[in-house]
Amino acid sequence: MTIEKSIPIAESFAQDPQTETQFGEERGFSLLDLLRIIRVRRKIIVGTAAIVVALVTVIVLEMTPLYSATAVVMLDQRKHNLEDTAAVLSGLPSDQATIQNQVQILTSLELAGRVVDKEKLREDPEFNPKLSGLSALLGAINPVNWFGTRKTEADAQEVDLERSAVIHRFLDRISVSPIGLSTAMKVSFQSESPQKAARLAGAVANAYVEDQLEAKFSATQKATQWLSGRISELSQKAQLADAAVQQYKAEHNITTTTTGGSVVEQQIAQISAQLTAAKTDLAEKQANYGRLAALARTGHAAASSQVLASPVVAALRAQESQLTSQIANLESKYGARHPKMLDLMAQKQMLQGKIDEEIQRFVDSARNDVDVAASHVASLQGSLRDAENQGAGQNQANVQLTALQSAATSARAMYEAFLGRLNQTQGQEGIQTPDARIISNPEIPTSASYPKKTLAIGISIPAGLILGLMLAFMAERLDSGFRTTAEVERALGLPVLATVPEVAQPKEGSPINAAELVIKKPMSSFAESLRGLQLGLQLSNVDKQPKVVVITSSVPSEGKTTVALSLARIAARGGMNAVIVDGDMRRPNVANTAELGARDKGLIEYLTDKAGLEEVLHKDPISDAKILPCLSTPASPTDVLASNAMRKLVADLRERFDLVIIDSAPLLPVNDTKILSLLADAVLMVIRWEKTPRDAAANAARILMDVRAPVAGVSLTRADNERFRYYSYGYQSYHHYSKYYAD
Template identity: 40%
Template sequence: MNEETTVRNLSSLAGDAADNPFDFKAIRELAISRRWIILGTFVVCLAVTITWVAQLVPVYQADARVLIDSREQQVVDIQQVLPGLEANQTTMQTQIQIIRSRSLLLRVIEDIGLMSNPDFNLTLAETVAADEPDTAPAEPVLNSAAALRDETDLLSPERIGVVNKLRSALSVRTVGGSTVISISAESTKPALAAQIANSVANLYVLEQLNAKFDATRKATEWLTVRINDLADQLAVAEGAVEAFRMENNLFEANGVSLTAQRLSTLSAQLTTEKAQLAAAEAQLRQINRASGGRIQLDSLSEVLASGIISQLRGQEAQLRRQAAEYSNRYGPKHPKITDLRAEQQDLAAKIAQEVNRVKQRLQNDAEIMRARVGVIQTSLEDVQGATSEQDRARIQLRDLEREVESTRALHDSMLTRLKEMQQTEGVQTPDARVISPAAAPTVPVRPNRRQIFTVSIPASMALAFIIAFMVEKLDKGFRTASQLETALDIPVVAVVPEGGASSGTAAAKMPITEPLSAYTEAIRSIQTALMVSDVDKTVKTIVVTSATSAEGKSVLSLSLARLYAGMGKKTLLLEADLRRPSIAKLLDQNRWEVGLMDYLSGATPLEEAMHKDPESPLYILPVLKPPANPPMIVQSDAMRRLVEEMARVFDIVIIDSAPLLPVNDTRHLLSYVDMSLLAVRWDETSREAVEKSMLQLRENSAPLLGAVLTRADVRRHSLYEYGYGEYSKYGHYYTS
């Protein structure tokens, strides 16, 4: 595995709970391991919540409901000046804004005396003495017009502040999809909350009614003024019509002008006269033609109509009969016939004379008729001229009459509307009514202690877990084998407990004194891992190292060496930590005078430099005095030959080397040993240090058996992972 992979693995590691915060097992481990942090945080948060809730002032909410009724009470079928409200969403939202308007809230403030209430008048609250009563008496001032006259007072900062405070205490909303408006008021005093809600509702209804009355009153005043103006305009217009009619002689009888009547009469007379003249002229022409012998006079109507001529014709006919009779009787030459002829001639002369008189009369009549036709024709032309002038004047007259009619129609319609409004003025009804007055609440709406604690308990617990999670994230060490394996991608061969003693010396004796203890079992796990690590090659030399000092590698090396020695293996513990040797101190061997440095310098033979463990058949080659130049010694050929020679002589050689990070001594040893083992102190060694140590091991291509978690707290470790905390269940497998 390369360096980038290792860095990525270690960066993603922050404990099981941190890696997978939703894993139940990880959460359980976090809860148990950090239980005091969780419990303390939970108690503190709960105590803060209880203290905060105890200091909260209870707030009560009263609710009044108003119905917007779009139905109108039609006492009379007359349209109102201000029509009813339409039941739609826009109208409802508009009414809500009216209820929350400054003008209405100012009336509410005056109605219940909120200007003198410290809960709403913050300016007053700053000056109220501590022993004053909680509430000021409400002073009804519904009709306090004087209080609302001063515009400067209405817009004063103090009053605006009370309006804003009242608006924040009000909640106005529609109830579902209905036309009911809920008006909720909040106060620290139940009675005041109900009083505010009822005042807002009642004043809103009253405001609607007043708006209708005001609209009707203003419309009535305007109509009255307008009707008076129209009456004056109508009088002026009618006077102008009459004056124009007299000026242009446009008088009428039965709807017809006198000029038209005269024109009609003259036209009829002219027609009659012309007809009579034509008849007279026709008769005169017939008489004239009869005189010329072309027509018999007897056939003329005028001749036939003359009594004298008819009488003379009768006499003439009688004389003809007598002449005919006498001619037949006496012959044509008889004297009586001659007399009769003379009488006939005399009658003919009389008839001709009478016809001439008729002709003369007809001529006279025709002349008279012709004169009359001329006179009538002249009069008719005069009347026609006058009619043309009157027609032009009548057009202007009609314009004046139309103006009179329109003014009269407008005047009459406004007068009718005025009478209608006067009739409906007393029956105005508001479009809203209070259907549910507010009652003084008995239970505060805030604080809702049950809800607060219902939320605060899980919230406190969540905060406690978050803090525990953050502590877990900031934790620098490893506490479980799985953490270490996930971070380094290497096996953890054992988790070695602290050993149940206060010193490393006592712990290192446990493989001898307590072979069935948990500590010895952990060391035995390392021995088993070494045995099966490479079936093709026997592991002879093992380097035990660590990232930093004080991680228990020397105790681990001594314990592992004693375990091998106790198993009958010829074992050597070679101390290679030349800078801070500790094996002799662990064994409490102050009598040893020579060791590894004496052998490598050639001052002492190997047999004398090597010592026998007083507690086991283990051979030890210690470092009694730190040399001046440890790196040169570790990388020397003499050191290499020593390790190789010891591997041939002994069954197993355990090398206690220096830490990896402070010095480079161990890196030289890794090139000529069979296996390495990394000791990591439980919950102490930083993850960064372990990461860097693994990088060094991999850079040197050192054969690595794995890591060992040393000095583990058995009780705490059992909270994270199955292990030594389960002794109570499996105690018969181990000895204490």
């Protein structure tokens, strides 16, 4: 008998580009996808958040509370020098590098060691682990510690290591930070005791201020010692330099004035000044004499300023003017030859002679002044030549003297500078103040600063939610199964005929057999999905509806037996003559699922001619369907399924029943289904929702395609009804759809 192989829906689905686009195209991640993951994986998210919050709460409650006290220290680097007003009034520095340097000092091992020693923290169990717990107990019972023994070098090293450990533990509790852009710093300390926290915070601040003061005193003392030694050396050098100058002067007969200059040089300077003045005076007198002599030769000497300024010449001029007036009056009256006129003319001529004599006397006096001035200049020039000749011999000696005097002056200036610095330093020793001061003493805290329980628990909530969301995303991505029909159709190229939901078992009472729901609860979502699957199988080949349907899966425990029995029952309920054959001879389960009870004849007995067909066909306990169970396992199931008897059985059932459903073995473990698929009109592959690995499903589909099995499609089974609705119905529609079911 020839069996037609027809898979029109599967082939058309795989070859239709529009269907591939509709079901297979990838869409980007959206906000709805995020909401879906949150709703589907809310147990992971909430559970992770709850675990994180619980762990943080337990850890925080178990942690030893620490109290923090803070002292505020402000840098004040104004120079307290009473002799320097500008330094006293100088502004505060704004150099953040300086503040950071002070922060390093506050957290240094040296400063911490001082506080540890002063406060005797090596005897405090909080800072010395050896004094608490098991270490203290072992030390107490150690006989070596019962008697006083001599300290060895190893003991000293152990003490140093213990002190170092206490210091580092102490430093772990210190926190120093600048306050904004000011020069103030917060010095905080944490301790298990609020009183101890305040005490140690103040101790650190005070130790820092004392360290500043000690550093200044130490620096001042070192500077004083160094300056004293340097001044002693400079004093000796200055004395030797002065003695060398005096000795050189005595050896070269060099006399200096009170101002330090040479006497000969002073004389030369004075003569030079006098000579310059004498030359100037001579030049003036020569000019005056030349002008008078020139006027005298032209007869206009009377117009010179010296003559005009002379009272004698002025009186003579007055008399001459009167005579001229009288002559003019008498000339018109008596005539030029009148005796009075002649007498007046003689008097006028005599007056003119006197005026000429007076003018000549001025000229002679000017020439005499020129001669005297020239003699004075010549005398000064001679004196200058004598002084220069005397000073020429001392020039070479003055060069060396100048060098000696410069060395003496330099030594004396350096000595005086260092002496002044020493006096200033010694004067400041008594008024030294630190560069920092405490502006806020620590207060005893009233509440613990660590751990911040409310903050930690508050942060743990969003942190736990974020971690839970990350785990939800990981779980979503790591799931290897199928969750939507689009994923199956995109991966396998096969249509999904129906999605069968998982049947929720009651918390109390006997468990529900899912295959019974199609009869006992025909309005349930499970029964409705099976009716949709039945319709899908009928429409898989419209021209010739399949009568023999093989139901298989890729791996065991995917629900194929439940689906096969449910399809047979729902077909029988609809008036069809249906039979289900248990074709999984290796692990037969149809009889148990249908609850047939004890039976002694089944498929193997019929194929081996030990029983007739009517003897092996059993009525379903809750429907009109027939069941052909497999009650024993043959030695070679593959040979049995490939036998003529099996082909004849399928042919007889095809003729007798409207629908023959064969529950076959999984595809991947064995080859039984390959043989049965050749006898079927349609093959239905069952895939468990979200559980069946995609690779396994793809390999199973490839096996069916290799043998050209008439694959009608795929059925997703055991879908989580609550979670599946988020993948398939969306976020709101399912609540409307669920009104149609009566689960």
